[in-house]
Amino acid sequence: DGGITQSPKYLFRKEGQNVTLSCEQNLNHDAMYWYRQDPGQGLRLIYYSQIVNDFQKGDIAEGYSVSREKKESFPLTVTSAQKNPTAFYLCASSVLSAGGSEQYFGPGTRLTVT
């Protein structure tokens, strides 16, 4: 069953704790992305990676970190430095194409920090 998965679906943490969100894909896509979704804000890019062991900051990278040790996996860590971490987080993947290509999204993780 091909696709992109995220776990867990819901995550609750206390303020001051780091938390890692999982993202795995078996689509053999080179590119992977993390977005944050807040009501009325659309999809804001946190980090992206186009090749293993390399990643780039997006528009709202502060307080987040990522790694890309395997092509299939792109975990996101929400650190205690992120001032407002409660949000819906979406992972996506795509082929790398000079003409642009469809992004395939995971089901998302809803993080609540209290």
Place this chain on the structure above:
Amino acid sequence: GENVEQHPSTLSVQEGDSAVIKCTYSDSASNYFPWYKQELGKRPQLIIDIRSNVGEKKDQRIAVTLNKTAKHFSLHITETQPEDSAVYFCAASTTGGSYIPTFGRGTSLIVHP
């Protein structure tokens, strides 16, 4: 960088009416324009896309038009049905750089039976 504006933020229509969502972009080098539909509690999914060498594309009840000169593109849904109710996102990406799409803020479409 690219900036994408999407309007309206909310659109309410009666079943059977047409719905139009409009987006403008700033980077004239952008050449790929996808539209995603996100139903409540679900992941966004591509419903239609258009490239800059095409002015219009149709797929059953949905169509997208692109005006490169004015730098805007629109999603048209005809004969709307309650299952069309969702949030729709437009995006624009360019070959000049990282191919990363820039998304609009989304339009919440509500189709009343």
